[in-house]
Amino acid sequence: MMAAMPSRRLITMVLAAGATLVVAPAGIAATAADRAAAMRAATWLAGEQPGTLPAGQQADIMVGMRITGTPPKALAPRLKVLAKAAPGYATEAGRTAKVILGVVAAGGNPRRLGGTDYLARLASQQSSPGRYGQTAFDQGLAMLALRAATGRVPAAAARTLTDLASANGWNLGLDAAEDSDVDSTALSVVALRAAGTPCGAAPMRRARAWLDTQRTGGGWTAYAGSPPSANSTALVARADIACGVSAAGPLGVIRSLQQRSGAIAFTRAQPESRLLATTESVPPLAGVSLARGLGPG
Secondary structure: OOOOOOOHHHHHHHHHOOOOOOOOOOOOOOOHHHHHHHHHHHHHHHOOOHHHOOHHHHHHHHHHHHHOOOOHHHHHHHHHHHHHHHHHHOOOHHHHHHHHHHHHHOOOOOOOEOOEOHHHHHHHOEEEOOEEOOOHHHHHHHHHHHHHHHOOOOHHHHHHHHHOOOOOOOOOOOOOOOOOOHHHHHHHHHHHHHOOOOOOOHHHHHHHHHHHHOOEOOEOOOOOOOOOOHHHHHHHHHHHHHOOOOOHHHHHHHHHOEOOOOOEOOOOOOOOOHHHHHHHHHHHHOOOOHHHOOOOO
16 A cells, blocks of 8 residues: 655655756756746646556656656655556557656666566667657657666667658658648657757758747647647747757746646646646756756756
8 A cells, every 4th residue: 555645735845955956058047937837836746646647647747856856765656656557558669768767767777667678668669770669759758768768869769750850840640741740840859959969950950940930829839720738838948948049938838827736737728638738847947958868967
């Protein structure tokens, strides 16, 4: 039987006491308002009971807590829960990548989690060298997980993703003949930065220029004609931070969607899906680029 989770007040104290945000390099560090929003969001995430969440969401929460200062030791109970759920969850590359990110956040070894080597499992989920899974999220998350766990992304993964770019960016199916979409393009930019691809490279320049044209109502959305969502706007902010430029605009939109509880709403009209919106939003609010892994700097 799992021990009772601590109160939100205690969680706040744990997060605040000596917790230093892992921030991006000087010049694009989060503002005080952004850092405060990140801490409030992480406190809300920390109050979510691990045993009631799917493994992927649990891993996302662990990443959010870690990059806002929670010590790996404090994530040990969540790591135990993740270890039990991970074997049945990590059936696709993107899911396996999330497990790896959660394990790294908790200071664990993704090669030895509950008797399973999740880096080997991720390697087995390549359809060809450097091609992970089927979607942009499979590919992008796999590259970020490899960066966090091993410190490097295989050159084949970067070549594959670059070769699968469409005219302006990337799409979910990684079909070069199809139109780009905001979420896939922003994540792909971050993944390529994790592999060391310069933001001045032609596919990156085109993608970032196209993302600028997709701004609507101050933010970004995955669905044409819809209001800005925290999820898409946070992904664009991640791409900005990964390329070392200010994400002040998108971060202002995200802060405007933060509720009193600390959670981030999906949109003003649709406050549901707060968990995903909040986990997507914490890294950019904290000024953290997962393109550099989960460690400082």
